Amino acid sequence: MRNIFLFIRRFFHLLLFLALEGLAIYTLSKYNKTHQAFFASVSNEVTGTISEKYNKIEYYFRLKKTNEQLVNENAGLRRMLSSSFEAPDTAKTTLIDSLAKDTLGVRKFDFLVAKVVNNSVSQENNYITLHRGAKQGVKVDMGVIGPDGIVGKVISVSDNYSRVMSILNRKSRVSAMLKKGLYTGDLEWDGKNPDYLMLSKIPKSAKVQKGDTVLTSNVSEKLSFPAGIMVGRVAEISTDQSSNFYTLRIKSATNFYTLQYVYLTDNLLWEEQKSLEAKTPKD
């Protein structure tokens, strides 16, 4: 017993060093599971409040760009209003059955607006903090889209803030498709340039051209994105001789440098879809 104490006293600094390193490695490796439940609520609130103060200053310098984005988006939405279309032939109106049947269908997606208070593009794994949390209805795994295109997904939520894993993150993987031909592939980021994303697993049978539009796919497995949200345009096509797939370099539609407002997309039928898929026999 005495020898043990002597040993500990002699190598105390080395042992403390190893213990602290172990603790740090443990926090890093367990981050996505235990961390978010345990520390996120406290740390998100503190760093969120500081980031919000910083953003109040930064926001002024981005006002012009932000306004431009929002006005453009409004114009796009206005274009879709029914009043912008000439009504069909009204002479032959058919009587609408007044039975209680919702012709619009069931609402699938709900959108919440949120202010970006912290955003990084220079790290290997980038995260975004939003000023909207559990009290305002944010849940983990909600999709996040900006005025121009997709942004990421919510990974942890505290009372008033939420943390988003941006698609500029090595761990992020989103399902995306080509608008022409509806070929689906995996959208990832290679960590090099925040303006470009990589779309892999597009079969060589697809006729891809530079400038083709890439949208979020309608079979996104992990995220609750609405289908058909803009992702970007094909900038470069590289063929791998050994495999049957293209790897495409995509110019991102979202400008991550000037992101100020985003929408959280809530898939209202998500639970139902998940529970049905869980029930499916595995074989």
Place this chain on the structure above:
Amino acid sequence: MGSLLKNIIRFIFFILIQAYILDKVPPLHEYVKPILYFLFILWLPFGINRSLLMIIAFVFGLCMDYFTGTPGLHAIPCIFIAYLRPFLLTILLPQETTELSYSEPSPKSFGAAPYSIYVLILTFMHHACLVLVEWLQFGDFIFFIGKVAASTAVSLLLIFVTEMLFTRKGRYRTNTAI
């Protein structure tokens, strides 16, 4: 100003500078990343207890991590350089009375050449450790070498500028005061 108060202010200052200025700089290249925050550990006083030094480094690294959203990533290299620091100091410090006359490492207390070696080694160790952790998750060997080299160069430049801007008066402590 007391040493404790000064270091608390530095603690907050370095984290805010890193999180809200250096991390906001648009990335020049995949490899080039300005990192300065660890200078806090290099500037801690000589007389600090070794275990306390490591605990401070751990807390400091973790605080940095909460701003970047990766708990543990910066804490690992911070503890590592805090562990290495005393060994380096015993090698580099002249063994005469000078080590008592200044309170913390600076070009004045060391002499410019030994101080640059001290900064160079610890910066390199910090970046090597930080990039190694990133490398284990993704990337290749060229990424590792390139990023360590480029980031070390940028950090050294930043430290040089910081030393020029904030000349710390190494507080002179006479033997009678001890």
